[in-house]
Structures are given as structure tokens and as C-alpha cells.
Amino acid sequence: MSEFIDRAVVEQVARLARIHLSEQQLDASSKQLGEILNYVGQLERVTLPDDVEPFFGAIESVNAIRADEVNSSVDRDSILSNAPDSDGEFYSVPPVF
Amino acid sequence: MNSVNESAKEARARVGFDQVTVVIGMEVHVQLATQSKLFCSCSTQFGAPPNTQTCEVCTGMPGSLPVINNQALQLAIKTGLALNCEIARSTKWDRKNYFYPDLPKGYQISQFDKPICGKGYLDIADANGAFEPRRVRLERAHLEEDAGKSIHDESSRGGNSKIDLNRTGTPLLEIVTKPDMRSAAEARAFLTELKLILVYIGVSDCNMQQGSLRCDGNINLHIEFGGQTIATPIVEIKNLNSFRAAERSLTYEARRQFDLWQQCGLTIDDSPKQTRGWNDAQQVTTMQREKEESADYRYFPDPDLIAVSTSEEEIAAIEEQIDRLPAIWREHLSEVYNLKPYDADVIVSQGRGLVDYFREVADQCGDSRIASNWIGQEVLRYLNESGLEIDRYPVAPRQMAELLKRVVSNQLEQTRAKEVLNEMVASQLSVAAAIEKLGIKAVDHDELKSICQQLIDEHPEVAKQIQDGNIKAVGRLVGKARKLNPNANPGLVKDMILKFLGI
Incomplete structure (x- = not known):
């Protein structure tokens, strides 16, 4: 298997993630992502019995749930202080359309 | 002008709308009636001042961790049972990735391949027999969190958009049907019956003004043409905010697709699924701008959440709550x-x-x-x-x-x-x-007799008409009886007058 993944795929992923990659970064990412996928791809060579259920997480326990109770929210001034821009009530963002 | 195309167009023009089968599937988002959000303990109460019901979890701060609300699970299972769905014994959470200002985490926690409710159905009928009873099959129903609310600058001066994240993280159940409805009226009947069931079992208030129930409709046409069945491109009509809007937009869209097919002959193979919106003021559907590559959501299991398993006993206990x-x-x-x-x-x-x-x-x-x-x-x-x-x-x-x-x-x-x-x-x-x-007293027989006699005496011309065969004229005397004594029973007065007149 090639050590590199297709540049077009890297460009597509970058576009979906809304990040800009320079030519140099595209080359580097193509190589690094390829190495990562190859490393993980070793798992595909393991033969499994047919009755093995897919495994979705690294934690084996299930049912960490909470009761439907309301606790106080974070104060608006504090939460909005994280925003790049706000009018004190709303987050303010550049127009979408 | 290409003569082959022209003749095909002429052939299409001869097809009547009665040779068309309308195919409709619905997607309905229902807000579940919980006190707190799906993955954090902020309130879901509607109408609070903007951004006063948010926290580190629902605004997606680094290091915060979501924990599933048990009541949301219970209500989702209850809904599934009422809709004859298979209930998953094990269900998990996935991230649906997209960028939008009202989605602070950059992904929505949803369910991709292991929804809490699987296949089910809902039977619809019309009490007046407007359409044949039909079973609408359900594809699935899954839990997901709602996004926030964007308020765009409508002045067209390009002002900033305002974002309120109070709604972010509110539990929604998305119910998806198979394309089983055959008219806009059936789609409306489906929505009406679904809402009624949800309200009966108490899982949602289904208040459409407050966004507790939102629906999208998928529609295309199957047309018998040239010895085969041709399908038109599928259109999804987004954000139908009333059942009337759903019915009208689907009716409009069926006709629009038919006219377009007659003009251009485009089929499902020529065009990907398109998204349109309903313009209520002009009563038309309009093309919506697509989010670029919006279909690529890159779902993957949410590493912050673990699977939920549900036992037979828990499901049976929920089933017992359904009246x-x-x-x-x-x-x-x-x-x-x-x-x-x-x-x-x-x-x-x-x-x-x-x-x-x-x-x-x-x-x-x-x-x-x-x-x-x-x-x-x-x-x-x-x-x-x-x-x-x-x-x-x-x-x-x-x-x-x-x-x-x-x-x-x-x-x-x-x-x-x-x-x-x-x-x-x-x-x-x-x-x-x-x-x-109101001073209502039963009128005794003697008084009734004297009222009737008085009326006959005072209105000999009416009495004569009645005796001459115009029985309906007695109504005029009955009306006058009520003025003499409002308690006089009109039925008794009528019978007695006719008896006195020998009829």
C-alpha cells in the first residue's frame, strides 16, 4: 500500500474542515495521513470470527446516564466573554448569506 | 429544433396528471418533553432571554463532557413503542460534522447506524373517506440534539447575524418515514395522526409555533410513459411550519414537477436531490442555496459518549405506561x-x-x-x-x-x-x-291549551291556511307562542294546534 494518500482527498478533507493548507502542507499531510492510515490499517489483516459485534469505543461500560434535572446555567456575561463578538445578549457573527 | 426531442416533448404533453403517482416521505423533528437538555442540565424552557440557558457542555467548551438524559431515552422509547417500532437493545451516538454559526461544537450529536427506534408503522385513514386507509411505514426514529437559533439581518444591508444558543442541545426525536404517502392530503393526515399520538402519550407538546414539531417533505413523481415508469428528481421541502403549509407545498410541488417534466423531461437520473423552501406569502416552493458539499457529514462514533443498552424489563415497563x-x-x-x-x-x-x-x-x-x-x-x-x-x-x-x-x-x-x-x-x-x-317552568296542560286557542282565535287567516293544507304555516303560530310564554314547548304547541284544527 502506498505511503501517501491522494492529494485530492487531502484537499477535500481540508475544505470540509475549513482549513487552508499550503502546497508544502498538502504534501506533508498527504504523507502523514497516509502513514497513520497504514498503521491503523494493520487491523484489517486480522482475521475475525463471524460473530464478532463491531466495537465503537474504548470504554467497555455502558449506560452512563443522568436524571432529567435542571441545574443553573452559566451566567450570560461569562459565557459571552468567550465570543469573538457579541452585543451583550447575542453572539454576533458575520452575515451567513 | 431537434425533431426527435420535439416529438418526445409532444408525447409528454399528452400525458395527463391522472397518470402520475405522487410519492411522498416525511421527516419530522419532535422536541421531547424533558426539563433539561439532552446532554447537560440546562433548562429547555421556551422563551427565556437569549443565551441564558447555556453552559460549557452545550456551547462546546474544550474539556466539557456530555452525559445522556435518561428521560429523553425513556420518551424516545415510548414514542417508538407507540409507533410500532423495533426498539434497539443497544444504541450509540455519532457526530454529524458541519459548520454553521448556530452549531457551536462544529458537529451535532446524533445517531447514525444504531438509532434508538428502528422500523415501525403508522396507519392513517380519513373519517370522510377522502382516501383509502393506508399504512405508512417508518424507516427509523433517532435521538439528536437541536442547534441554536440564528437571527439574520433582514434589512439586506449585510449586518451581522445574531445567535441565541438557548435551544442548542434540546432533545429531538427525528422520525423518518418510507416514501409511502400518495398525496398531500395523506401527508397531512400522517402529520395530524402522528401529532395526536405524541400528545396522547405525553412525549411532546408538539407546539409548532415554538418549534416543538418541525417537518420536511420529500416528494417526486412516478409517471407512466412510453410503457415504463419514469421518476422525476426528488425534492426535499424544508422547514414546513404548519400542517397546512405541508399540504399546500406538496400539492404545489407535485404540479410543478409535472409541468417541468412535460417541458424538459428531466428524470431522477439527470439531477441530484434538490432542496426547496416554501414561500407562504406567494404559495410557491423556491430553490434554496445549497451548503457546499453539505451531504458529506463525515459521521463517526462520538468518543465522549458510551453506548446505551436497554433491557427487556425496561422496555416492558415503558410499554405499560402507554394508555x-x-x-x-x-x-x-x-x-x-x-x-x-x-x-x-x-x-x-x-x-x-x-x-x-x-x-x-x-x-x-x-x-x-x-x-x-x-x-x-x-x-x-x-x-x-x-x-x-x-x-x-x-x-x-x-x-x-x-x-x-x-x-x-x-x-x-x-x-x-x-x-x-x-x-x-x-x-x-x-x-x-x-x-x-332563566325562569323556565314547565307549562301545564291547561295553560298550553289556552295559549293555543288564543293563537287560533287571533290569527284566523293562518288557521285557515293550515286547514287548507298548508301545514307548514303552523310554524308562524309556534313562533308567536314563544312570545306569549317562552317556556311553551314548541313541539307540544305544534301538535296541539294541529289537533284543535282537526288535522
Whole structure:
């Protein structure tokens, strides 16, 4: 298997993630992502019995749930202080359309 | 002009709309009736000042961790059971990735391949027989969190958008049907029945103005043409905010697709799924700008959440909480109370409260037809005009039954009984007190006789008309009897006058 993944795929992923990659970064990412996928791809060579259920997480326990109770929210001034821009009530963002 | 194309176009122009099968599937988002959000303990209360119901979890701060709300799971399973769905014994959470300012984490926590509710169905029918009863199959129903609310600058001066994240993280159940509906009327009936069931089992208030129920419709046409079935491109109509809008937009869209196909002949193979919106003011669907590559959501399991498993015992316990569904009540009112399907539907479609009210009144007054008529007309008129629910109706079932008993036994005739009911509603009096307040007394036989005689004497010309065969003229005398004594029973007056005149 090639050590590199297709540049077009890297460009597509970058576009979906809304990040800009320079030519140099595209080359580097193509190589690094390829190495990562190859490393993980070793798992595909393991033969499994047919009755093995897919495994979705690294934690084996299930049912960490909470009761439907309301606790106080974070104060608006504090939460909005994280925003790049706000009018004190709303987050303010550049127009979408 | 290409003559081959031209002749194909002419052939399409000869196809009638009656050779078209309309194919509709719906996606419905229902807000579940929890106190707190799906993955954090912020309130879900509607109408709070902007951004006062958010925290580190629902705004996606680094290091925060979501924990699933048990009540949301319970309500989702309850809904699934009421909709005949398979309930997953194990369910998990996935991230649906996209960028939008009202989605602070950059992904929505949803369910991709292991939804909490699997395949199910919902039966629809029309009480007036407008379409054949149909089973609408459900593909799935999954839990997901809602996004925030964007308020865009409408002035077209390009001002900033405002974002309120109070709604972010509110639990939604997305119910997806198979493309089983064959008309806009069926789609509306599906939505109406779905909403009724959800309200009956108490999993959502389904308040559309507050966004607790939102729907999208998928529609295309199958056209018999040239010996084969041709499918038009699928269109999804987004954000239908009322059932009327759903019905009208789907009706419009079916016709639009047909006209377009006749013009251009485009089929499902020529064009990907398109998203359109409903313009209520102009009553048309319009093309919506697509988010670039929006279909690529790159779902993957959410590493912050672990799977949830549900035992047979838990599912059985939830099933026990489900009382009779609307369809069962319709049957019950038809079979046990002998109501016509239409009349049963009028009561059932108003919600469980009115069903109980009707049963109590019918049981106590002993005449279910009269109970159904009075509730379907007088009570519903009052509720519609006042905007109240039946639990706030001023006349208790026992009092209503008392009133109707007097109607059944002819102690009160209908018009007077309605006056009594109005008085009971207005001054919250008992039947007896309202009758007394209105001065209604039974008119004894002798008095009735003298009233009738007086009318005949004073109106010999009318008496003569009646004797000459114009029986209907007696109505004029009956009307005058009410002026002489408002308690005179019109039916008795009529019979007696005719008897005096020898008819």
C-alpha cells in the first residue's frame, strides 16, 4: 500500500474542515495521513470470527446516564466573554448569506 | 429544433396528471418533553432571554463532557413503542460534522447506524373517506440534539447575524418515514395522526409555533410513459411550519414537477436531490442555496459518549405506561358508544381530555348520540372561541349530563336547553339554578291549551291556511307562542294546534 494518500482527498478533507493548507502542507499531510492510515490499517489483516459485534469505543461500560434535572446555567456575561463578538445578549457573527 | 426531442416533448404533453403517482416521505423533528437538555442540565424552557440557558457542555467548551438524559431515552422509547417500532437493545451516538454559526461544537450529536427506534408503522385513514386507509411505514426514529437559533439581518444591508444558543442541545426525536404517502392530503393526515399520538402519550407538546414539531417533505413523481415508469428528481421541502403549509407545498410541488417534466423531461437520473423552501406569502416552493458539499457529514462514533443498552424489563415497563392510542379510542367510541366514524373522530382528535369528558357525559345521561352532538357542537364551539382546553371548560361532565337528561326526557326542548347551557357557562350555575334563574317552568296542560286557542282565535287567516293544507304555516303560530310564554314547548304547541284544527 502506498505511503501517501491522494492529494485530492487531502484537499477535500481540508475544505470540509475549513482549513487552508499550503502546497508544502498538502504534501506533508498527504504523507502523514497516509502513514497513520497504514498503521491503523494493520487491523484489517486480522482475521475475525463471524460473530464478532463491531466495537465503537474504548470504554467497555455502558449506560452512563443522568436524571432529567435542571441545574443553573452559566451566567450570560461569562459565557459571552468567550465570543469573538457579541452585543451583550447575542453572539454576533458575520452575515451567513 | 431537434425533431426527435420535439416529438418526445409532444408525447409528454399528452400525458395527463391522472397518470402520475405522487410519492411522498416525511421527516419530522419532535422536541421531547424533558426539563433539561439532552446532554447537560440546562433548562429547555421556551422563551427565556437569549443565551441564558447555556453552559460549557452545550456551547462546546474544550474539556466539557456530555452525559445522556435518561428521560429523553425513556420518551424516545415510548414514542417508538407507540409507533410500532423495533426498539434497539443497544444504541450509540455519532457526530454529524458541519459548520454553521448556530452549531457551536462544529458537529451535532446524533445517531447514525444504531438509532434508538428502528422500523415501525403508522396507519392513517380519513373519517370522510377522502382516501383509502393506508399504512405508512417508518424507516427509523433517532435521538439528536437541536442547534441554536440564528437571527439574520433582514434589512439586506449585510449586518451581522445574531445567535441565541438557548435551544442548542434540546432533545429531538427525528422520525423518518418510507416514501409511502400518495398525496398531500395523506401527508397531512400522517402529520395530524402522528401529532395526536405524541400528545396522547405525553412525549411532546408538539407546539409548532415554538418549534416543538418541525417537518420536511420529500416528494417526486412516478409517471407512466412510453410503457415504463419514469421518476422525476426528488425534492426535499424544508422547514414546513404548519400542517397546512405541508399540504399546500406538496400539492404545489407535485404540479410543478409535472409541468417541468412535460417541458424538459428531466428524470431522477439527470439531477441530484434538490432542496426547496416554501414561500407562504406567494404559495410557491423556491430553490434554496445549497451548503457546499453539505451531504458529506463525515459521521463517526462520538468518543465522549458510551453506548446505551436497554433491557427487556425496561422496555416492558415503558410499554405499560402507554394508555390507549387514538385509533383504539375511535374504535371504542364507535363500537361501545355507537358513534359514526366521523363523530368519533371529532372527539378523539381533540385529545384525551375530551374523550374522557364525552364518556362521562354519555355514561351519565344515557344517550351517547345526544352527548356527542352537544359536545361536538356546543362544547367545541366554546373551546375554539375561548382557546381553552377541555379541563378548563366551566361545565363539569356531571352537570352536562344532568342537562342532557332533561333534553332526552323532553323536560327541556333544545333551544331552551342551549340557553340553560349558556347560563351555566356564563355564571357557573348548576342546571337547576340556571333553569330557575332563566325562569323556565314547565307549562301545564291547561295553560298550553289556552295559549293555543288564543293563537287560533287571533290569527284566523293562518288557521285557515293550515286547514287548507298548508301545514307548514303552523310554524308562524309556534313562533308567536314563544312570545306569549317562552317556556311553551314548541313541539307540544305544534301538535296541539294541529289537533284543535282537526288535522
